[in-house]
Amino acid sequence: MITVIDYGMGNLRSVVKAIEKYTDRVRVSADPESINSSDGLVMPSDGAFGMAMKNLREAGWITPLKNYILSGGYFFGICLGYQLLFTSSEEFGFHEGINIIPGRVVRFGMKDLKIPHMGWNDVEIKRESDFLKNISGEPYFYFIHSYYPEIDDREWVLGEVEYGVKFPCIVGRGNLIATQFHPEKSHRVGLKIVENFVRAVCS
Secondary structure, eight states: OEEOOOOOSSSOOOHHHHTTTTTTTTEOOOGGGGGGGOOOOOOOOSSSSSHEEEEEEEEEEEHHHHHHHHHOOEEEEEHHHHHTTEEOOOTTTTOOOOOOOOEEEEOOOOOOOSSSSSEEEOOEEEOOOGGGGTEEEOOOOEEEEEEEEESGGGGGEEHHHHHHEEEEEEETTEEEEESSGGGGGGGHHHHHHHHHHHHHHOO
């Protein structure tokens, strides 16, 4: 069973539909207890970092979610669900993150740079991963965000993109994969990452 985490931060239907292309064993849950009966977790959504952490904290997700990830459970973070894995964010003030990946989320600060970063960009794959199988070259993915992560441990970096500054947009270690872009909106190549994740969980 793959559980898509509902923490009140956007429409989750497009992510569920992408997963349903490869398995019917998917559900949306706002209950942290559902982790106990999950083989994989997906945390997508858009919005503000601070509000997302507040929602996760008040619903009781933080501790069981962190324990699940640290114990090696399959986890896929998307967009805001990617940024929340970092230590902290400066979005609308200072906010602590889930703190799985050492680093901070900061705002694009370059002059004459259109913000948010919205549209298609080519990504440089830096390291091999089972979640990136059959993806080669510099594939294009769909982005929409105003903040990006500065990472402290480059061993996490699987892919990078340049938009005014070069930053990690795919991270992974063990059974965790997370992307700044939206794989569910990135056509065939994005769906390949979703498929690889589902195949890994269901194998």
